[in-house]
Amino acid sequence: MPSKVRSYPHQEYKMKREFDWFDKPDNLKKLRIFSYVILAASILAEFLIPPHVAHHPWDKIPGIYALFGFVICVAMIIFSKFIGQYWLKRKEDYYDR
């Protein structure tokens, strides 16, 4: 990276008041409540739409995609944490040694 690029962004923003909405705990609390509402709404919405053809046996269960999304993501997070920890993750200079 050329050095001129690294240096200039700093001064420009010192003067202005920073936009730091996401740093305030109150706002984060509002955001969290808003997210819960959205999550609930996405489940409830399934009861409002017209009935559909079921291609798979699980298609009749309401909210199944929400459950599936959550469970599969948790599984993927834990799995990658596991193989990372015990097998694949190495120090950054691994290939230089």
Place this chain on the structure above:
Amino acid sequence: MTGSLLPPALIFFLGALLLLAFKGRMKQILILLIPAATFVYLIKLAPDASLTLPFLEYELNFLHVDKLSKVFGYIFCIAAFGSFLFALHVKGKLEHFSALIYVGSALGVVFAGDFFSLYIFWEFMAVASVMLIWARRERKSLDAGFRYILVHIVGGLVLLAGILLHVHNTGSLAVGRIQSHDLASWLILIGFLLNAAVPPLSAWLSDAYPESTATGGVFLSAFTTKTAVYTLLRVFPGWEILIWLGAIMTIYGIIFAIMENDSRRILAYSIINQVGFMVCGIGIGTAMALNGAAAHAFAHIIYKGLLWMSAGSVLYMTGKTKCTELGGLYKTMPLTLICCCVAAASISAFPLTSGFTTKTMILQSAVNQHLGIIYILLEAASAGVFLHAGIKFPYFVFFAKDKGLRASDPKINMQWAMVFFAILCIGIGIYPKPLYNILPYPVEYHAYTGIHVVRMLQLLFFSGLAFFVFLGLLKRTETITLDTDWFYRKGSRLVVFVITGIASGIARFCDYLFIQRLPRILSAFSKNPISGLLGMNPTSSADSKRGAKPELVNIMPAGVSVLIAVIFLYLLAFIFIQWG
């Protein structure tokens, strides 16, 4: 050449030559004009145009035009325009020159009607693209570039072997659907799969792309893998193995992206993940699945380019790419953040973005073909995309912990490029009809049904919930992740060790036999045959002490060459006696 037809590749190649003569503003206009002009030229191109050249007893076809090649032609021009706009400020000519050759060769592959010209452009692409990695001029990019080009040369050779066998078997050079499952087909398939970054042949991508320049990564993300997707679409549609390879790819990309700390490497793994959807669609092979694969490639090039642009902007402004060093940039890089979020929503296939109108075609075709397990894997991958590219990437770069970086939005041309791609992402999401119209087969698909939208939202929102609930487990560590490149990065040392071990062993033995032992015996023998025969050695005392352990460098070639000379002499004698 017939009439006024011109292969699109040639426009870019001529442009690259012109570039060498231009400077400053003229150079900037030129690099934007070339993709724009090619785009207009493609619109006007008749659907059955062809441009053939006789070559030995075969015919080369540089311009094979149909709907499929036109879709990829269009998107390559759009991608090139956006990427050149993003890289407009770059000084020096190396990057722009190699990018022009790179895009031109990609177009060359797309419009190649015969395997021979396809292969030539294929190799050109590899050579031109490595320049975009080396242009960063750092030790790490130099090394990664060498590994990248070596892997692609090997892949190219496999492809060439396949092509030669194929031509030998069928007597035809024409690029078309291959149905026979013989050695030639498998070799060609492996050559294509390597460029499509199908694991375990994928490590070159996550190794090299993140080491490219801030602007070079945008080019790289668009062309190599999508050219491979195009060739798979043309040659191997409906090959069942691709269904499984594609599905595995989608999951593989996610697992590695979750482990990764480098923001650009996360994006590299998400290319593998997204190309997986396309490969799977090609394997399913129905009209809808092939349409889906082509449409998804189209949308993917734009939103992935946009993601690389936002990561490139961050790299350009801060010089950093690691999640552990980034954070809190939302305060000072608002436009980059917004564009990044549009791209993140598109890659996650949120309704009203381009991913939703394209990727769901592939999912729907899996449902229609009753591929239950594949459908579940693809839905799991859809959830995982949101996890790693949709949330993880923007969260750790722009939010998370403020690391005190106060970089502003990048240069104005970079901002315009991002806005251009962001508008396209949303445009294709809201009004996909123009895209559907240019797809290879007629489209009878409606993305926006109530159930599609609701299910997709449920899937994504609750994946997001999983991210924040398990944020503790996702905490970034200063680590790298081993991939299949381990075999040639660490494995190569083993090979070197074994080979040098064997070589120096042979050398030492030859040295002992031919330089030390034999001459001494012979000279002793010639001086005094009787004592030589009896095993006495009158000349040995002084010589052997001085040269007990001679320098290996000087001795090695001599010893080995004596051995080789002796062997050849025996061979010659043998041949002479046998057939003389």
